[in-house]
Amino acid sequence: MQAQPAQQQANPAGIFSCVDASGRTITSDRPIPDCLDREQRELNSSGTVRRRVEPSYTAREQAERDERARQAQIAASRQIEERRRERALLMRYPxxxxxxxxxxxxxxxxxxxxxxxxxxxxxxxxxxxxxxxxxxxxxxxxxxxxxxxxxxxxxxxxxxxxxxxxxxxxxxxxxxxxxxxxxxxxxxxxxxxxxxxxx
Missing domain, CATH: 1.10.287 (Helix Hairpins)
Structure with a gap:
């Protein structure tokens, strides 16, 4: 059985990059502690984006974020319902x-x-x-x-x-x-x- 080439055996970790609160661009071979409150990008060795890492939130921040998402969903549902009522109204009264x-x-x-x-x-x-x-x-x-x-x-x-x-x-x-x-x-x-x- 042939050994796999070293390049195929290796699975190098990506490079993490973000812009901190001071506007500095920081890179690291692991998630960056100074950017836990903001999005980080994990880059491939070629420099393309492998994935985006969502910010880490406190319990209160997450609750606020969830509430905003819930309110947005309610607003979207109301808008859909309003459009449905308008279509029904037009069908009834052309x-x-x-x-x-x-x-x-x-x-x-x-x-x-x-x-x-x-x-x-x-x-x-x-x-x-x-x-x-x-x-x-x-x-x-x-x-x-x-x-x-x-x-x-x-x-x-x-x-x-x-x-x-x-x-x-x-x-x-x-x-x-x-x-x-x-x-x-x-x-x-x-x-x-x-x-x-x-x-």
Whole structure:
């Protein structure tokens, strides 16, 4: 069995090089202690870069580095999600007419609910007028009215209050829906612009 040439047997270590905090270029046949806080390059004998050695960090520095990487990843994920939402928005609303049509339909549904609630509110008002007419017999003094009438008045008060609250909630929902469509339209106007490059 032939012996391997000495040049093939040898596996010389690389040369480490870095620029320290003072701006000096330092070289060594092993990792350089003065450059542990910065990147070092390990060079081949030909002078080409064999590998890059990452800086060594303290536990606190590593934690800060990890946190920055985590925040960057979160920001990138948010950007991807925002692009996804924009594409979905454009598919749903390719133009202003489609967006306004959806707004009109959404507001129309709420208006129908409010109209129905107001009708019920009117019915409750008519029922209350009958109860008030009965109360006149007792000089509008509930304490003098019979228990059945007092109960009906209390139930009427509760029903009227619930109906009024429900109508108010629907009016608030109508404002929220309009605001959502307004906000969408602002974004869509930017996305509809021909100069926008969609990725």
């Amino acid at each position: 133009n202003d007419a489609a967006h306004e049509r959806d707004r009109t339909e959404a507001i129309g549904q709420i208006d129908a609910v409010i109209q129905s609630a107001r009708k019920r509110q009117g019915e409750l008002g008519e029922e209350r007028k009958k109860l008030d007419a009965e109360l006149e017999f007792y000089r509008n003094d509930l304490n003098k009215a019979p228990p059945s009438l007092r109960r009906q008045v209390e139930e009427s008060n509760q029903s009227i209050a619930v109906q009024s609250r429900f109508i108010g909630e629907q009016e608030d929902e109508k404002k929220r829906v309009n605001q959502r469509f307004d906000d969408e339209r602002v974004r869509l106007k930017q996305l509809w612009a021909p100069e926008v490059i969609r990725k």
